[in-house]
Amino acid sequence: MKKLINSPDHVLADALVGVELAHPELKVDHTNRIIYRGEPTKPGKVALISGGGSGHEPLHGGFVGFGMLDAACAGEVFTSPTPDQMQEATKVADSGAGVLHIVKNYTGDVMNFEMAAEMAEAETGVRVESVVTNDDVAVEDSTWTAGRRGVGVTVLLEKIVGAAAEEGRDLAAVASLARTVNAQGRSMGMALTSCTVPSAGKPTFELPDDMMEMGVGIHGEPGRHRVPLAPAADIAQQLVEPILHDLDFSGAPTIVMLNGMGGTPLIELYLMYGEVAKILQKSGIQVARSLVGNYITSLDMAGCSVTVLRADDELLRLWDAPVNTAGLRWGV
């Protein structure tokens, strides 16, 4: 394992030190591993809190700031944070207007956030609503399974719903918008390589040079299928097709994210975006906004994911609203 670390057990703690020093506009609670905005939540503003395992940076800590999250709880690499962390973040970030928990649909994340919401409501009376993202079309949804994973749409949701919260909408309206965004977004990911979890010390799986994994999530786990490596145009087809098959995106403007998994250079991400955009155009899908880069990653995994969100004028307006975070910044 070749990594820029001091020790596998101290990766998260050491990284949070760096976040604090690099971003004096943020506050870092090292004991509870929470990243907050520097300023307390404005009275009347619903607080947005997310969190999850680390290793997906800039998600979620990189999206704390004006126009997006109020706080982010960091778990160990690929491990959900714990209820006491979330409860503390909920208590500190609440202005009295309530708190929205944004949870990606993974068994551990859902259980820990559930416990946190129960604890926060019981002990402090903070009103908590939760939205669980589950946009990954690679997973067949079924009541018998853990359901679809929350992936790329989480980034778009945190931006759009964050803008709505800044406008002073109440908790019910903010939560309802969050559910709408989740319901209208779909994602699909692929991997060229596995990734190396620092505490494991070696790649999570072996992938021969001429093969790729289709339908991966963001935890270095193998995907649904292992298939032969193909030109970018074919890979784009394999990513976009299941998305368009799953939801009707015609007749509406869309927001499209081409996201890198952490180990793929931007030149390849832009190349892939070009292929994806061509397919969408041929399918009659109108792309109104796009985002290309590493936003929800899987450590050093090479690969990418595509997210398509069915929008409308209102969602586009919220998307365009000013945002000032380490990971996304425009209009300020």
Place this chain on the structure above:
Amino acid sequence: MAGETVTLSSLVTWLSRFRDLVTENRNYLTELDSAIGDADHGANMARGMAAVMEKVGASPATTADELFKSVGMTLVTSVGGASGPLYGTFFLRFGMTAGAVSEFDGAALSAALRAGLGGVVARGKPELGDKTMFDAMSPALEAFDASVASGGSPAAAAAAAYDAAVVGRDATTPLVARKGRASYLGERSAGHLDPGATSTAFLFQALAESLAQG
């Protein structure tokens, strides 16, 4: 021969033996989790049980409810993932049902273990065959109860529970996962031992060994 009652200190031995087993098998659990999950089960369980034993050592409890509340909360707040809430809730419910006692007979231990299992079910909503820790824990408790019902000592019941947990654990190999991260692999999750069922077998191995010491 182990006696008919189980003392609080045997249960502390149970916890410390469980800590040793997940620590010794940290890499093994992580390897299992790498195949069908996200490669963190060994590290998480070792970290959680180390925190538990530190807490138990620093402030020794005199009753079971006190001990297991502290164990459960420590796991919930130090492990994360699914294992934290699942094992944490197991011990929290175990302690709540055990109550303010310092000795158990077989029936009392069974009731506490059953309450723990109920906590796992409440959090994770598993069914048999989902390829989870439930596949080891549920048959282990069946065997424990059957042994107690036929007059077996707590130590004999724990030994039977361990045997059943191992059988349940091994039976997860051919299963297609329907819960947790392994479920995202669909058919590809078949052919691998479930890491959660494996750590649960260690839990019952630890119980059997600690009660055999009496």
